[in-house]
Amino acid sequence: MEKKIDFLKVRIELEKELPQLEKPVFVQGLGGLGNVGMLAATHLIRELDAIKLANVYSPYFVRATSPLPGIMYADGVVELLKDEIYYDPEESLMIFVGPYQGSTLESYYMFAEVILDFCAKCGVRRVFTLGGYGTGRHVAEPKVYGVATDARLVEEIKKHGVHVERGYHGPITGMAGLLIGLGKERGFEGVCLLGETHGEYPDPKAAKAVFKALTSILGIKASTDALDKEIKIIEEEMRRMAEQERRGEQRPTFMPFDDRYVGYV
Numbered sequence: 001m002e003k004k005i006d007f008l009k010v011r012i013e014l015e016k017e018l019p020q021l022e023k024p025v026f027v028q029g030l031g032g033l034g035n036v037g038m039l040a041a042t043h044l045i046r047e048l049d050a051i052k053l054a055n056v057y058s059p060y061f062v063r064a065t066s067p068l069p070g071i072m073y074a075d076g077v078v079e080l081l082k083d084e085i086y087y088d089p090e091e092s093l094m095i096f097v098g099p100y101q102g103s104t105l106e107s108y109y110m111f112a113e114v115i116l117d118f119c120a121k122c123g124v125r126r127v128f129t130l131g132g133y134g135t136g137r138h139v140a141e142p143k144v145y146g147v148a149t150d151a152r153l154v155e156e157i158k159k160h161g162v163h164v165e166r167g168y169h170g171p172i173t174g175m176a177g178l179l180i181g182l183g184k185e186r187g188f189e190g191v192c193l194l195g196e197t198h199g200e201y202p203d204p205k206a207a208k209a210v211f212k213a214l215t216s217i218l219g220i221k222a223s224t225d226a227l228d229k230e231i232k233i234i235e236e237e238m239r240r241m242a243e244q245e246r247r248g249e250q251r252p253t254f255m256p257f258d259d260r261y262v263g264y265v
Contacts, residue, residue, distance in 0.1 A: 010058040010107075010114040012085070018122060019053070021092045025218065026124040028115070030083065030175055031064070031099035033132030034197030037176060039207035039227070040130045040214065041097040047222040050086035050095055056115075057082050060107035061100040085118075091220055094122060101175050112178045116186055126189040128217075130210050131176035132203065133194035138238075142196035142206040144213040147172065149184040149191075157191055160216040191217070201237075204230035 005011070029041025044050070061081035062069060071078045083098025096115065102108040119127060133145050146162035148154045158164055171177060172192055180190025193213050195206030208227040215222050 007057075008059050010056070010060075010111050012054050012056050012114065012118055014054045015052055019051075019087050019089055021087065021089060021094070021122070024087075024092050024094050024122055024124050025126050025128065026094045026096065026119050026122075027128045027130065027214070028096040028175060028179060029130040030097070030101050032101070032174055032176065033134045033199045034195070034201065034203030034206055035099075036132035036195045036197050036203055036206045036210055037130035038097060038099060039202065039204050039230070040195075040211040041095055043207065043211055043224070043227050044093075044214070044222070045086050045095050045097060046226065048088040048091060048093070048220075050088045050093070052084065053087050053094070054085040055082045056085060056096070056098070058100070058102070058107065058111060060103045060111070062103045064099075067103070091218070093218075094119075094124065108175065108178055109182070112175060112182050115175075115179060116183055116188065119183075119188065120186070124188070126191070127180055127183050128214060129176040129179050129190070129192045130214065131172070131174070131192065131194050132197040132199060132206060134199035135196055136198060138198055139196045139206075142203075142209045144209050145194045145196070146213070147180075147192050149180060149189055153189060153191055157193075157213075157217060160213055162193065162213050162217075202230075202234065204234060 027041060027044065029037035031038050057080055059069065071080060073079065081100055083096065083100050086095045086097070087093065102111050143163050144161065146157045146164060148157060154164055176192055180192050183190045193210050195210040197203040197206040204227045208224050208231065211224060211227065
């Protein structure tokens with residue numbers, strides 16, 4: 001019998017029953033500046049050996065290199081563009097990861113509303129979003145900047161080395177900002193952690209800084225060895241690029257979702 005699916009809606013397809021977690025915390029890390037959030041969330045999934053829960057689909061998902069809808073394929077087998085949700089019962093975490101966000105202004109709001117509905121259904125009250133803080137320059141030791149939905153949370157994240165800018169700033173664009181902004185209106189607590197990044201290439205060093213800040217806030221002990229290996233790959237690539245520029249050769253570019261550098265699950 002044909003399966004009826006509304007492909008024109010954002011939808012979450014569960015692979016197993018919703019877990020019963022005690023006061024679950026939701027962590028989002030999607031593709032964006034330096035892929036910082038996605039790299040940090042992917043590393044968290046691997047360190048916790050988190051369990052796959054669901055696929056997330058949207059008619060507004062497109063690859064960064066193409067404005068048109070399409071499919072991906074592995075070994076000749078096709079699949080729709082998707083993000084994924086994992087969970088860890090021991091840490092009572094739900095982790096939302098993937099390269100895709102939206103492709104129109106309205107689609108970001110639709111996407112955020114569906115995710116917040118899912119969080120409410122799962123009993124989530126606190127949401128963390130992870131991303132990059134674009135500087136356009138290389139930073140040896142990236143800082144982590146943060147915002148939160150109330151002053152009490154701001155003071156809490158500052159205790160974990162997160163920098164909070166004084167005065168009026170913004171915007172924090174995409175799902176990293178919108179999810180906690182809309183979440184605040186619906187009564188969720190929210191924190192956004194942003195790692196300093198050049199923004200042009202995948203940045204595991206900024207992801208490591210965000211990962212350490214996040215795990216410190218959550219009280220999770222986890223290794224950063226895998227991120228350290230990715231940092232070495234990127235630094236070697238940067239040295240190669242600098243040498244090519246010094247010799248007057250054409251400067252190579254990083255692809256935003258180059259599988260050599262992106263550790264997406």
